[in-house]
Amino acid sequence: xPTSTRFAVAIHILSNIAMHPGQAVRSEDIARSxxxxxxxxxxxxxxxxxxxxxxxxxxxxxxxxxxxxxxxITLLDIYQAVEEPQFFALxxxxxxxxxxIGHNITPVLEEEFDRITxxxxxxxxxTTLADIVKNVETCAxxxxxxKSHGDATKSL
Numbered sequence: 001x002p003t004s005t006r007f008a009v010a011i012h013i014l015s016n017i018a019m020h021p022g023q024a025v026r027s028e029d030i031a032r033s034x035x036x037x038x039x040x041x042x043x044x045x046x047x048x049x050x051x052x053x054x055x056x057x058x059x060x061x062x063x064x065x066x067x068x069x070x071x072x073i074t075l076l077d078i079y080q081a082v083e084e085p086q087f088f089a090l091x092x093x094x095x096x097x098x099x100x101i102g103h104n105i106t107p108v109l110e111e112e113f114d115r116i117t118x119x120x121x122x123x124x125x126x127t128t129l130a131d132i133v134k135n136v137e138t139c140a141x142x143x144x145x146x147k148s149h150g151d152a153t154k155s156l
Contacts, residue, residue, distance in 0.1 A: 004082075010081065012033065013030050013041060014070075017066055024056075027042045027045060029063075053067055071129070074129075087116070088116070
């Protein structure tokens with residue numbers, strides 16, 4: 001049961017920006033790609049800007065740019081920016097302490113969830129936004145060619 005689509009949408013947004021190096025990308029254009037309302041895109045962009053992954057360029061020709069190179073932005077960075085800190089939640093109500101399972105399940109689950117979370121975070125930290133962009137471009141049928149425009153996205 002997925003908890004949120006913010007992570008996938010944030011990766012989509014950042015990939016769109018990364019694929020237009022040196023160009024400020026408007027939230028309306030990103031929203032068309034994501035197939036959502038520009039307000040949703042602006043809300044996520046605001047969150048991404050708050051953690052230093054994007055910044056806005058104001059004025060005519062304004063839009064959004066990456067705040068650092070795509071090869072320096074990991075999926076873990078993106079996940080931590082837009083999702084709740086815990087991957088897994090425990091029971092909403094405290095289990096029955098009179099039951100031997102209920103009494104002992106919480107510490108067992110906490111340890112297991114901690115182990116799984118560390119493995120997941122390790123994996124997310126290995127993949128960069130540049131890797132995602134490369135895979136999107138390869139999937140689209142053309143090879144990834146880094147572009148250089150003198151901005152923070154030049155070293156995809």
